[in-house]
Amino acid sequence: xxxxxxxxxxxxxxxxxxxxxxxxxxxxxxxxxxxxxxxxxxxxxxxxxxxxxxxxxxxxxxxxxxxxxxxxxxxxxxxxxxxxxxxxxxxxxxxxxxxxxxxxxxxxxxxxxxxxxxxxxxxxxxxxxxxxxxxxxxxxxxxxxxxxxxxxxxxxxxxxxxxxxxxxxxxxxxxxxxxxxxxxxxxxxxxxxxxxxxxxxxxxxxxxxxxxxxxxxxxxxxxxxxxxxxxxxxxxxxxxxxxxxxxxxxxxxxxxxxxxxxxxxxxxxxxxxxxxxxxxxxxxxxxxxxxxxxxxxxxxxxx
Amino acid sequence: xxxxxxxxxxxxxxxxxxxxxxxxxxxxxxxxxxxxxxxxxxxxxxxxxxxxxxxxxxxxxxxxxxxxxxxxxxxxxxxxxxxxxxxxxxxxxxxxxxxxxxxxxxxxxxxxxxxxxxxxxxxxxxxxxxxxxxxxxxxxxxxxxxxxxxxxxxxxxxxxxxxxxxxxxxxxxxxxxxxxxxxxxxxxxxxxxxxxxxxxxxxxxxxxxxxxxxxxxxxxxxxxxxxxxxxxxxxxxxxxxxxxxxxxxxxxxxxxxxxxxxxxxxxxxxxxxxxxxxxxxxxxxxxxxxxxxxxxxxxxxxxxxxxxxxxxxxxxxxxxxxxxxxxxxx
Amino acid sequence: xxxxxxxxxxxxxxxxxxxxxxxxxxxxxxxxxxxxxxxxxxxxxxxxxxxxxxxxxxxxxxxxxxxxxxxxxxxxxxxxxxxxxxxxxxxxxxxxxxxxxxxxxxxxxxxxxxxxxxxxxxxxxxxxxxxxxxxxxxxxxxxxxxxxxxxxxxxxxxxxxxxxxxxxxxxxxxxxxxxxxxxxxxxxxxxxxxxxxxxxxxxxxxxxxxxxxxxxxxxxxxxxxxxxxxxxxxxxxxxxxxxxxxxxxxxxxxxxxxxxxxxxxxxxxxxxxxxxxxxxxxxxxxxxxxxxxxxxxxxxxxxxxxxxxxxxxxxxxxxxxxxxxxxxxx
Numbered sequence: 001x002x003x004x005x006x007x008x009x010x011x012x013x014x015x016x017x018x019x020x021x022x023x024x025x026x027x028x029x030x031x032x033x034x035x036x037x038x039x040x041x042x043x044x045x046x047x048x049x050x051x052x053x054x055x056x057x058x059x060x061x062x063x064x065x066x067x068x069x070x071x072x073x074x075x076x077x078x079x080x081x082x083x084x085x086x087x088x089x090x091x092x093x094x095x096x097x098x099x100x101x102x103x104x105x106x107x108x109x110x111x112x113x114x115x116x117x118x119x120x121x122x123x124x125x126x127x128x129x130x131x132x133x134x135x136x137x138x139x140x141x142x143x144x145x146x147x148x149x150x151x152x153x154x155x156x157x158x159x160x161x162x163x164x165x166x167x168x169x170x171x172x173x174x175x176x177x178x179x180x181x182x183x184x185x186x187x188x189x190x191x192x193x194x195x196x197x198x199x200x201x202x203x204x205x206x207x208x209x210x211x212x213x214x215x216x217x218x219x220x221x222x223x224x225x226x227x228x229x230x231x232x233x234x235x236x237x238x239x240x241x242x243x244x245x246x247x248x249x250x251x252x253x254x255x256x257x258x259x260x261x262x263x264x265x266x267x268x269x270x271x272x273x274x275x276x277x278x279x280x281x282x283x284x285x286x287x288x289x290x291x292x293x294x295x296x297x298x299x300x301x302x303x
Numbered sequence: 304x305x306x307x308x309x310x311x312x313x314x315x316x317x318x319x320x321x322x323x324x325x326x327x328x329x330x331x332x333x334x335x336x337x338x339x340x341x342x343x344x345x346x347x348x349x350x351x352x353x354x355x356x357x358x359x360x361x362x363x364x365x366x367x368x369x370x371x372x373x374x375x376x377x378x379x380x381x382x383x384x385x386x387x388x389x390x391x392x393x394x395x396x397x398x399x400x401x402x403x404x405x406x407x408x409x410x411x412x413x414x415x416x417x418x419x420x421x422x423x424x425x426x427x428x429x430x431x432x433x434x435x436x437x438x439x440x441x442x443x444x445x446x447x448x449x450x451x452x453x454x455x456x457x458x459x460x461x462x463x464x465x466x467x468x469x470x471x472x473x474x475x476x477x478x479x480x481x482x483x484x485x486x487x488x489x490x491x492x493x494x495x496x497x498x499x500x501x502x503x504x505x506x507x508x509x510x511x512x513x514x515x516x517x518x519x520x521x522x523x524x525x526x527x528x529x530x531x532x533x534x535x536x537x538x539x540x541x542x543x544x545x546x547x548x549x550x551x552x553x554x555x556x557x558x559x560x561x562x563x564x565x566x567x568x569x570x571x572x573x574x575x576x577x578x579x580x581x582x583x584x585x586x587x588x589x590x591x592x593x594x595x596x597x598x599x600x601x602x603x604x605x606x607x608x609x610x611x612x613x614x615x616x617x618x619x620x621x622x623x624x625x626x627x628x629x630x631x632x633x
Numbered sequence: 634x635x636x637x638x639x640x641x642x643x644x645x646x647x648x649x650x651x652x653x654x655x656x657x658x659x660x661x662x663x664x665x666x667x668x669x670x671x672x673x674x675x676x677x678x679x680x681x682x683x684x685x686x687x688x689x690x691x692x693x694x695x696x697x698x699x700x701x702x703x704x705x706x707x708x709x710x711x712x713x714x715x716x717x718x719x720x721x722x723x724x725x726x727x728x729x730x731x732x733x734x735x736x737x738x739x740x741x742x743x744x745x746x747x748x749x750x751x752x753x754x755x756x757x758x759x760x761x762x763x764x765x766x767x768x769x770x771x772x773x774x775x776x777x778x779x780x781x782x783x784x785x786x787x788x789x790x791x792x793x794x795x796x797x798x799x800x801x802x803x804x805x806x807x808x809x810x811x812x813x814x815x816x817x818x819x820x821x822x823x824x825x826x827x828x829x830x831x832x833x834x835x836x837x838x839x840x841x842x843x844x845x846x847x848x849x850x851x852x853x854x855x856x857x858x859x860x861x862x863x864x865x866x867x868x869x870x871x872x873x874x875x876x877x878x879x880x881x882x883x884x885x886x887x888x889x890x891x892x893x894x895x896x897x898x899x900x901x902x903x904x905x906x907x908x909x910x911x912x913x914x915x916x917x918x919x920x921x922x923x924x925x926x927x928x929x930x931x932x933x934x935x936x937x938x939x940x941x942x943x944x945x946x947x948x949x950x951x952x953x954x955x956x957x958x959x960x961x962x963x
Contacts, residue, residue, distance in 0.1 A: 015320060194737035195745045198807070201700050202757045203730040216747040345826035346797075459914050489687040490853060492914060494897035516826065519856075519899030546901060560831030562860035564883070564898060570838070571831035571860065577796050578826075 016297040026289035033283050037093040044089045045074070048082035049251075055081050060264075063271050076271040078257075079264060084271060087257055088279050094253035095280070098168060099234035103226050105172035106233075110179025111215075111222060117180065118187025119210050125184070132177045140174035141239060147173060148245050163248045171236050175229050179222055186218035220298055228291035231284040238280055254280045305376060306333035307510050308357070308478055313370035313380075315349075315356055315534075317581075324581040326352050326365065328534045331608070336477065339504065339511040341521035341542065344531035345557075347578050350514045353531070354480045356380070357512070358397050359387040374478070393423040396471035396509070398500075400483040402463035405470075406455040412439075412466050413451035416473060423474030438469040443499060461492035468500060472507060479504065482514045497524055518561055522546055530554050533579055533589035540614025550611035551618045552594045588619070596620060637678040637847050638699065638815060643708035645669040645694050649919070666918050668694040670871035671708070673945065676864070678814070681841065681848040683862035683879075685855060685894075689918050690868040692851045696819045699849060700735045712815065731761055734808035738820035740800035744792040750803055751788035754778065757810040777806040781836055798829030802836065809840070817849045822857060834861060855898055859883055867891045870918060870926040877951035887953045889931045889963070925956065933957040 017023050036043050047053055059081040062069045069076060075084040117128040135143070144167075151166030190196060191214065199209050234254075240246035241255025242262070249256065254276045261273030315327035327349045334340045344350045355361050357372055359379070372380040379390060391397070399405050407415060416435035420426060426434065432451070439447035442465040455463055464484060471479050484500065485493040501524050504511050513525060521528050522542060529539040530551065538551040549555045559572025576593040579585060585592055591601040600619050611621035650656060650663040669691045676682045684692040697703045699710055701721050710717045712733065720729045734757075737743040744753055754774045757763075764770045775785035781802040792800055801821060808816055818837070822830040838861065840846060852858050858865055858879075865882045867875045867890065875888040886892045913930040916922055925943050928934040935956070943954040957963045 194739055194743040197697075197702060198735065198737065198743055198804070199756070200702060201730065201735045202760050203727055204756070204760050213745055217745070345828060461914050489915065490855070491687060491893060491897045494899070497899070517899070518827070519901050522901045523899040557828060560828045561901065562831075562834070562856040563901065564856050564859060564895075568860070570835050573831050573835055574828045575832075577798065577829065 013297055017293070020293055020297075022289055023293035026286040026293070029282060030286040030290055033092060033279070033286070034096060036089045037096050040086070040089040040093050044083075044086035045072075046083040046086040048087045048090060057081070060269055062269070075275050076269075078260060078272045079269075084257075084275050087252065088254070088275060091252055091254045091257050091276060092279060092283065094247055094251050095234050095237055095255070096283070098164070098171070098237045098247065098253065099230050101168045102171035102175065102233045102237075103229050105168060106175040106229065107179055107222070107226055109172065110176035111183050111219075113176070114180035114183025115187055115210050115215060115218070118184040119191055119206070119214065128180065129184070132180055135173070135177050140236060143174050144170040144236060144240055145243075145245060146170075148240065152245075160248050160250060167237065167240070167246060170240075171233050174236065175233060178225055178229070182221050182225060183218050186221065187214055190214045190217050221295075224291055224295040224298060227294055228288055231287040231291070234280070234287075235284055307336045307338075307375060308334040308512070309371070309373040310353070310357070311371045311373070313353070313356060313372065314368045315352055315361065315365055316368040317365045319364070322582065325368075325584075326534050326581060327356065328584075329370070330531075330534070330536055331370075332529050332536060332539055334478065334510050334512060337505070337508050337510055338527065339501070339513060339525045341525035341528040342512060342514045342531060343516065343518060343521050343528055345516060345578055347533070347581070348531040349534040350516075350531050351482055352534075354397075354482045354512060354514045358391060358395055358480055360397075392419060392474045392476065394474075394476050394478065396474065396476040396479040398464075398467050398471045398479065398481040398484045400486055402460055402467050402487065403455075405467045406463060408455050411452050411454055412458070416451070416466075416470060419470055419473045435469075435473075438473060439466070441472075441503065442466070442469045443495075444469075460488055461495060464488060464492075464496055465499065468496075468503065472503060472509070475507065476509055478510045478512065480512045480514070483516070484513070485520060486515065486517070493520070500524070518546070518558070530557070533584055534581070535589055536608060536617060537590065538611075538614055538616040538618075539608065544613035548612065548614075550614050550616035550621060551590075552596050552620075553590045554616075556593075588617070635678045636675045637713060638849070639675040639711040639714075640695075640699070641673050641709045641711070643669055643672045643695065643698060643710065644706045645691075645698055645703065646706045664919055667871050667921070668918070669698065669705075672868075672871075672873050673708075674866055674873065674876055676815075676847055676849060678847050679841070679845050680863040681850050681861055682864045682866060683850040683852060683858040684866045684868055685852055685858050686868035687853060687894075687915055689870065689915055691871040692868050693819055695868075696735070696817045696849065696851050700733060700817050701730075702735075727761055731757075731763075731811040732813050733815040733817065734811070734813045735817045735819065736801070736804050736808050736821045738823055740797045740804065740824060741792075743804045744800055746792055748791075749788065750774075750778075750790055750792065750795075753792070753803065754788065754807045754810060757807065761811060763811065773810075774806075777810055778803075780809070780840070781806045782832070796829070797825050798832055801825060801833050805833075805836065805840070809844075812844075813846075815847045815849070817851075819851045820853070821850075823852065823854065830857070837861065855894060867894070870915070870921050872926065872954065873945055873952075874927065874954050875952065876945065877953075881951050887948070887951065887958050887963075888955050889933055889957070890927050893930075925954075931957075933963055 058073065058077055059079050061073055061077045063076045064071050064074045073083045077083055113128050117125040147170035148166060155162055196209060196213055199213055237246055237253060238255030238258065241253050242259045244259065246255055247253045257276035258273055261276065264272055311331050313327055313330045314325065317324040317326055330353060332340070342350045342353060356367055361367070367380050371378055374394065379387065382390065406412070413432065413435055416438065417428065417431045420431040420434055436447050436451055439451060444450055444462060444465055458466065481500065485496050488496060497520055500511070513521070515521060525542045527540060528542045528545050530537045530545065530553065532553050538545055538549065538554045545554060546558060549558055556572060556574040560574065562571060574593050579589060587602045587604055588606055591597040594601065606617045606619050608615040608617050609621045645668050647666045647668055648663065649666050651661050655661060672695060674682065684695060686692050698705050701717055704718065712729065717729060720726060751771065751774050754777055755770050758770060758773065764773055774788050778785055778787055783799065783802055795803065822833050825833060834857065841848060850858070850861055862879050865877060865879050866873050867888065869890050875882065875886070875891045882891065886895055916929065922929050924940045925938045928938040931938065937956050941956070943956050943959065945952045945954045946959055948958065
């Protein structure tokens with residue numbers, strides 16, 4: 001472990017990171033958001049989930065620096081007295097969890113299918129690629145809505161866990177195609193390399209070659225994709241929650257908060273929409289920038 | 304007779320984050336007009352870099368750190384981009400290793416030839432096309448009038464290399480830098496291309512700097528040869544003498560490791576170890592860790608090119624100014 | 634006569650037709666490439682057969698057919714008097730694979746860049762369950778590395794930390810792990826520098842002597858072939874045109890293509906021998922010439938050569954496929 005860490009810090013990736021101010025700022029922002037989200041209980045000033053602590057009298061307060069605001073609620077409160085700042089942190093946790101989980105599922109599905117298509121070739125390859133083409137012809141939001149709708153119809157009184165699972169599956173189904181295609185391309189290249197042929201001459205079975213030889217060598221570009229896709233998964237979840245078909249109302253994500261705020265926008269309480277929106281943009285942007293930097297850093301042609 | 308090309312104490316460096324790598328270290332040689340000079344060495348010796356530095360196509364961050372390159376008496380290593388561009392093609396032609404990537408696949412062969420001709424010679428379109436057809440005929444492409452309008456992918460590897468040679472000769476250059484022109488070709492085609500290159504250059508009066516790792520090609524084509532090792536010139540001299548009576552132990556080892564067609568040997572002569580990486584060149588003579596004849600001085604002082612019979616070798620074994628030579632203080 | 638490997642009328646055809654849709658719309662015919670078109674030879678235990686030829690002659694395909702990487706379209710490969718196609722489909726496949734191994738051309742692509750050398754060399758042992766104890770495995774890997782001239786400690790490094798020649802030696806160590814009897818070597822030194830090539834060839838010869846190995850050595854370099862082989866087979870467009878003991882082939886080449894190849898080799902000795910000018914290029918394998926595929930380039934071709942494919946005939950201890958030789962014309 002120690003030698004691996006030493007190798008990392010000695011390597012070109014860390015060097016490139018230190019020389020890129022964008023990457024460093026993006027990393028700091030992203031990690032701060034993630035930290036706040038993960039440790040919301042410790043960091044947040046209030047707990048908006050706990051209905052007992054809410055005071056209706058404190059509802060619709062503007063941010064602290066405005067005349068009617070209170071320093072107890074730094075960014076103001078919503079129509080039920082929930083502290084916006086705390087809600088941001090708890091909300092980002094939900095958004096991040098859903099985003100990362102969907103990317104992980106997409107990765108698992110996409111990489112496996114891509115490996116299979118690239119390595120086995122023939123009709124399997126053709127079938128999987130046509131499947132990808134079909135998936136791409138549907139707009140991702142519609143696919144997510146469809147799966148979600150089916151989920152709700154099949155499990156009408158689903159408890160929270162199941163609702164989350166359906167949502168994660170819905171979002172992952174929109175994203176796996178990119179991984180499959182990228183991995184398939186890399187697999188086609190690696191498959192013809194002599195080390196794979198050497199393994200075949202030794203007599204290693206196909207599945208083991210795919211898993212132990214080819215997979216470690218095709219994951220590079222996939223890492224970059226995954227990082228960027230986290231941002232897009234979070235945005236899709238936010239959109240779905242905004243439309244009311246995302247996370248269950250008991251665990252509001254940033255999208256839910258934006259929706260709630262949206263209804264109140266015209267009565268002048270802008271802070272309820274703005275701050276969750278800004279948080280969403282910050283997370284998505286910093287993760288995207290990190291992904292961009294990673295892609296350029298890993299590209300041997302740009303070195 | 305003034306030399307056509309003079310390379311004096313050329314030093315090419317690559318600044319990297321781990322320090323500066325010296326890829327060419329104090330390289331000097333001349334090429335006379337009409338002469339064919341071979342530059343031979345193994346991978347990493349710096350022979351391709353020498354060619355690139357002369358044509359002015361060093362990949363950044365590589366740069367000429369010191370030394371001079373003079374063409375017909377004028378310095379060309381410090382020319383601005385525009386002037387160097389005009390030099391290329393008109394005075395110095397280039398042939399690279401891979402004929403597939405040397406030609407633009409989107410344009411016909413004729414168009415690329417005509418474009419090059421008109422860049423360097425004051426001809427109109429019809430005259431340039433005529434000259435292009437003549438060039439193609441000279442390089443042995445059958446049915447040149449018809450093939451001039453074909454695309455590179457319609458030619459075979461050997462034919463493409465002939466087109467590249469025609470392109471290099473289009474502006475009537477005085478010097479041609481050929482970097483491994485036959486390495487990517489089959490043996491029988493290699494022979495054709497080598498003899499073509501030799502004949503055409505003699506006919507056009509062009510000097511050639513032939514960079515290759517293949518001693519056989521050098522033996523067939525060149526008048527003189529420079530042997531490079533770790534970015535330095537190890538030995539330079541007439542081709543017959545360098546091959547049959549090498550003065551530098553590296554050249555001797557190299558010749559011994561080549562399987563010969565006329566000798567049956569049980570084992571090939573082996574030089575143990577490998578060429579040092581650019582960031583780990585030993586002090587003194589770069590070859591000393593692998594040299595069977597190394598002694599004390601070799602490990603401390605870097606040898607200059609010293610007279611050694613018919614050739615010049617960078618080896619202390621040939622330093623006549625010192626009384627005790629081989630077997631000296633170890 | 635202890636024949637270990639025997640190949641009879643081996644044929645391998647690749648379908649390179651355009652996709653079905655293109656064929657229907659553009660009315661293109663199905664296209665086949667006869668990469669290997671009826672090849673027969675045998676290799677005696679402990680000897681080396683070299684297959685030599687230019688690009689597209691099918692020698693690499695023969696190598697892959699012999700190790701079972703591809704299945705032949707027709708014909709048989711016998712190893713130890715048993716048909717390998719049947720063995721590979723049966724329970725004894727693993728045992729067969731232990732007895733034959735392959736070394737590849739590209740030292741940079743033959744080793745998985747993400748695996749440590751220990752894992753790479755140990756893979757055949759772990760795959761076949763020959764050694765399960767970790768300490769024993771490490772010891773065996775160390776022993777294998779030492780047998781090819783590397784240090785035992787090198788097993789902790791990654792491939793990119795080694796030079797081309799060293800990586801090729803790691804490939805050899807891996808190939809020897811299961812103590813095979815037969816090694817197929819596909820251009821093992823073509824990508825290496827001359828002095829490194831000498832090291833690798835010496836090691837291969839030493840190993841053959843000490844372990845009684847049998848080699849099939851594929852190469853396009855006749856000088857290397859002359860150094861390592863006992864028997865030589867010359868291939869052209871998928872067919873064997875001449876098969877003879879090494880001394881015979883080089884001293885008295887019979888087939889016109891063999892003569893052309895030998896003539897085309899650059900002559901380091903510069904003995905000034907007269908060379909027959911080489912004609913033409915290797916034809917497109919998609920549309921090979923009729924009859925004897927060499928006839929367009931052959932100075933001795935007659936009408937029969939254009940119509941009838943010559944069979945491989947035995948003649949004074951060698952085998953030649955040439956009408957002119959059979960008829961006594963040359």
